[in-house]
Amino acid sequence: MAAIDVTIPPGELQAIFDALPDVVFFLKDHEGRYTHVNLTLVRRLGMKDRSEVVGKTALQVFPPRLGGAYVVQDRRVLDGEIIENQLEVHLYPNRTPGWCLTFKRPLAGGRRSLIGISRDLGQPDSRDSAFGRLQRAVETMQAHYGEPLRVQALAAIAEVSVAQLERLFKRVFQLTPQQMLTKLRIEAAMRLLHTDASIADIGQACGFSDQSAFARQFKATVGVPPRDYRALRR
DNA sequence: TTTCCCCGCGAGGAAAATCT
DNA sequence: AGATTTTCCTCGCGGGGAAA
Numbered sequence: 217m218a219a220i221d222v223t224i225p226p227g228e229l230q231a232i233f234d235a236l237p238d239v240v241f242f243l244k245d246h247e248g249r250y251t252h253v254n255l256t257l258v259r260r261l262g263m264k265d266r267s268e269v270v271g272k273t274a275l276q277v278f279p280p281r282l283g284g285a286y287v288v289q290d291r292r293v294l295d296g297e298i299i300e301n302q303l304e305v306h307l308y309p310n311r312t313p314g315w316c317l318t319f320k321r322p323l324a325g326g327r328r329s330l331i332g333i334s335r336d337l338g339q340p341d342s343r344d345s346a347f348g349r350l351q352r353a354v355e356t357m358q359a360h361y362g363e364p365l366r367v368q369a370l371a372a373i374a375e376v377s378v379a380q381l382e383r384l385f386k387r388v389f390q391l392t393p394q395q396m397l398t399k400l401r402i403e404a405a406m407r408l409l410h411t412d413a414s415i416a417d418i419g420q421a422c423g424f425s426d427q428s429a430f431a432r433q434f435k436a437t438v439g440v441p442p443r444d445y446r447a448l449r450r
Numbered sequence: 451t452t453t454c455c456c457c458g459c460g461a462g463g464a465a466a467a468t469c470t
Numbered sequence: 471a472g473a474t475t476t477t478c479c480t481c482g483c484g485g486g487g488a489a490a
Contacts, residue, residue, distance in 0.1 A: 366468075366469095367468075367469065367470095368468085368469090378469080378470090379470085382469080382470065392469080392470075393469090394468090394469065394470085394474085394475080414458075414459095415458075415459065415460095416458070416459080424476090425476065425477060425478090426476095426477075426478080427458085427459070427460085428459090428460075428461080428462085428477085428478085428479085429475085429476060429477070429478095431459070431460055431461080432460085432461080432462085432475095432476095433475090433476095435460085435461095441459080441460060441461095442459085442460090443458095443459065443460080
């Protein structure tokens with residue numbers, strides 16, 4: 217494929233992303249300060265004007281523990297890591313948690329910087345011809361996410377091969393079967409974290425093999441460990 | 451108080467199981 | 471086949487108590 221050499225100034229990029237209400241967009245400089253943010257992000261942060269965000273770091277615009285998590289992630293990205301299609305929960309002040317697929321990577325160029333794009337998880341495409349058979353697999357997940365569940369078994373339920381199930385799932389739900397299962401488990405865990413059950417019990421109840429695996433997965437998708445999430449929400 | 455121990459929790463390595 | 475996730479396990483930390 218021939219590369220087309222077009223350079224889009226950041227400001228223009230920002231304006232383009234302003235038009236996307238379900239996509240969060242930002243650029244950050246090497247010290248993690250926002251240099252460009254789209255209005256979607258500004259609004260979700262509970263602010264009115266872009267200038268309230270630009271120049272600040274995640275630490276300054278997110279609740280304390282959350283901001284810290286973003287700082288850590290940003291550092292890894294600045295060191296060259298690329299994050300693609302990562303299933304995440306975004307927590308904003310005064311906003312119900314939202315599921316997103318996140319893309320983040322360092323930006324080429326003189327000074328080190330990074331770009332991040334998160335798109336909200338859309339509604340499943342219920343008109344897709346495969347929806348019906350996937351429905352059965354999804355129902356199984358919903359009923360049994362608290363137990364060990366193998367994708368292979370789900371494929372059998374949907375009467376397709378594993379490979380086929382992956383493709384259909386992405387098409388209809390924008391998620392792989394594994395991601396959907398994780399989503400169900402973490403959602404349940406977030407609910408249970410409002411009670412005072414122990415962290416280990418919650419992990420167990422949500423289908424994680426042990427507390428360690430639970431905390432690890434939870435932190436990876438929510439950004440903070442279970443204990444901090446609980447503290448954050450009370 | 452101070453010391454000691456137990457617990458709950460988080461982090462992360464290594465190897466095996468599973469998924470993409 | 472290659473990448474990711476899970477499992478199993480160990481470690482360290484800090485918050486209670488209980489015991490001294």
